[in-house]
Amino acid sequence: MGLRSEVTYGWRMPMWDPGGAKLPTWLPGIHENLKALPAETFQTVWLSDHLVPGANWAPAEWDTLECMTATIHFASLYPRFRYGQIVLGNSYRPPALLGKMFSTLQALTGARCILGIGAGWMESEYRQYGYEYPIPKVRIGQLADAVQLIRKLWTESPASFEGQHYRLDACYAEPRPSEPPIVMLGGSGEQLTLRVVALHADWWNASGGTPEQVAQKRAVLAEHCDKVGRNVDDILVNWQCQCLAIGDTEADALRVAAAAPLFPRERSAIVGTPEQVAERLQGFIDVGVRDFILRFADFPGLETARRFAAEVAPRIRG
Numbered sequence: 001m002g003l004r005s006e007v008t009y010g011w012r013m014p015m016w017d018p019g020g021a022k023l024p025t026w027l028p029g030i031h032e033n034l035k036a037l038p039a040e041t042f043q044t045v046w047l048s049d050h051l052v053p054g055a056n057w058a059p060a061e062w063d064t065l066e067c068m069t070a071t072i073h074f075a076s077l078y079p080r081f082r083y084g085q086i087v088l089g090n091s092y093r094p095p096a097l098l099g100k101m102f103s104t105l106q107a108l109t110g111a112r113c114i115l116g117i118g119a120g121w122m123e124s125e126y127r128q129y130g131y132e133y134p135i136p137k138v139r140i141g142q143l144a145d146a147v148q149l150i151r152k153l154w155t156e157s158p159a160s161f162e163g164q165h166y167r168l169d170a171c172y173a174e175p176r177p178s179e180p181p182i183v184m185l186g187g188s189g190e191q192l193t194l195r196v197v198a199l200h201a202d203w204w205n206a207s208g209g210t211p212e213q214v215a216q217k218r219a220v221l222a223e224h225c226d227k228v229g230r231n232v233d234d235i236l237v238n239w240q241c242q243c244l245a246i247g248d249t250e251a252d253a254l255r256v257a258a259a260a261p262l263f264p265r266e267r268s269a270i271v272g273t274p275e276q277v278a279e280r281l282q283g284f285i286d287v288g289v290r291d292f293i294l295r296f297a298d299f300p301g302l303e304t305a306r307r308f309a310a311e312v313a314p315r316i317r318g
Contacts, residue, residue, distance in 0.1 A: 003233040004290055007316060010044030011037055011305060012086060012240070012295040013074070016053045016064045018260065023063040029300040034078040036302055041309035044114065045081045046240075046293045047071055049088045051125055060128065068093070068101060075111040084114030086240060086293055087186035087205060091120045091131050091139065095146035095166055099153035099173055106177045115150070116205065118186035119143045119193065140192045141165060147183055147200040154180040184238060190220045197235065198224035203291070207240040208268040214239060215287040238291040239284050243269040245297035246277055246307050256304075260297040271297075274307070278315035285316065 011033070017026045034045070049067035052060040067085055075083045088098070098115075106113055119139040120126070126133040134142070145163035152159040154177055158170035184203035187193035197204045198221060206214045214237070222232040243260055247253030250272050257271045270280045281292065296304035 003288065004236065006290070007285055008043050008291045009041055009308075009313065010046050010082075010084070010291065010293045011042050011301065012046045012048070012293050013070075014300050015048050015050065015067070015070070016058065016062050018058075018299055020059065020062045023065075026300070029302075030074075031077075033300050033302045033305070034074060034081070037081075037305055038309035039080055041313050042305065043082055044084055044291075044293075045074065045078075046084050046086045046116070047074075048086050049092070050122065051092070051129055054122060054125075068098075071113075072105055072109070075105065075109040075113070079109050079111040082112045082114060084182075084184060085116040086207070087116040087118040087184065089120035089122075089125075090117055090143045090146050091126065091133075092129075095149050096153065096168060096171060096173075098146075099150035102150070102181055103154065103173045103175060103177055106179075106181065107175045112179065113181040114184050114203070115181045116184040116186060117143065117146070118205075136189070137192060138165075140187075140189070140196060143185070144196045144200060147185070147196075151180070151183070151200075188217050190217070194221045195224045195228075197221060198228050198230055198232075201235055203236040203238050205238045205240065205293075206289070207293075208242070211283040211287045214284060214289065218288055236291060237289045238293065239289045240293040240295070241268055241270050241281075242295050243271075243297050244277065244294050244304065244308070245269075245271045246274055246304055246312065247272070249273060250276060257297045260299075274311035274315065277308075278312050281312070281316055 047067050047070055053062050053064055071083050123133050142165045145165045149161045149166050152161045153173040158172050159168050160170055161168040182202045184205055185197045185201040186205040225232040245253045245257035253271045270277055298304050
C-alpha cells in the first residue's frame, strides 16, 4: 500500500469542562461545534475514554461524559463525521461486548468508525471503579487478544477465538459491519506495545512528543514490522496535539494558550501564528504523520477550528 500522501485532521471533543462547570452549561457548545465544524477540513471527531477527568489536576467529581455512550449519541446526530476514541481502555469493557457495540453503532448510525483502543494506564480510575489493574505485560497481552477477538466478530459468523486472556465460542455479532472499523492502537512502549501495533493495528496513535521522538518510535515500529512481515508504511501514523492556539502574533497565541488549564502542563502544545502552527505540524508530516487530532485551547474550540481551516491547513504540504 505505501505511505499515503494526503493529510487529514480531527477535532478532539471536550468530555468535561476545563473549569468544572456542570454539563448543561457546556453541552450546547459541543452541539454548536458539530453543526458548524468545517467538514471540508475536519473528517473525524475524537472522544477520550475516562470515567472521571483524565488529568491529575481535575477533580473526580466533575461532570464527565462516558466515551461509548457519547460516541453513539453524537454519531447518531451528526453522521457526516467519522468517530474515534483517543483511546478506549481495553479493561473497561469485555472485548466481545465492545465488538458487538461497534457493529450496532455502525448499523444504527451509518457513521464509519475508528476503534481507538489501548492497554489502559490511569490506575486511580481503575481503583475507583473496582477494576483490576494488572502489570503492563498482562494489560498489553489482553489488548492483543482483544483486537484479534473483535476482528473475528466483525468478519466471521459464527466466530470462535482462543487467546491467553479471552475466548469466543461460536459467537454471533450480527449485523456485522459491511466495512469493519479501522483499528487504531495507542501506546509507544518499544518492547511490547509497538510489537502489538505491528501485528494488529491499521493506525498507530503516537500521542505527544516531538517530531524527532515520533521518528525514533516509528523506526522501532518498523523493526517490529520487519519481523512480522509487514510494511511500516501500511500503518497510518496519527498524532495528537493536546493544546493548539493561534494568534495574529505569537504573543497573542501565547495569551490564548495560557488561559487554557492544560497548557502549563502540556508538552505537546502548538502555539503561534498560522504560519508557525503550519510549520510545526509540517515537522510531524515530514516524519510520517498523516492524521492529526487537534484539541484547541479555546473551549470548546470552534473559533480556532475555523481559523485553522482557513489559515493553517492550506499552508500544509501533504
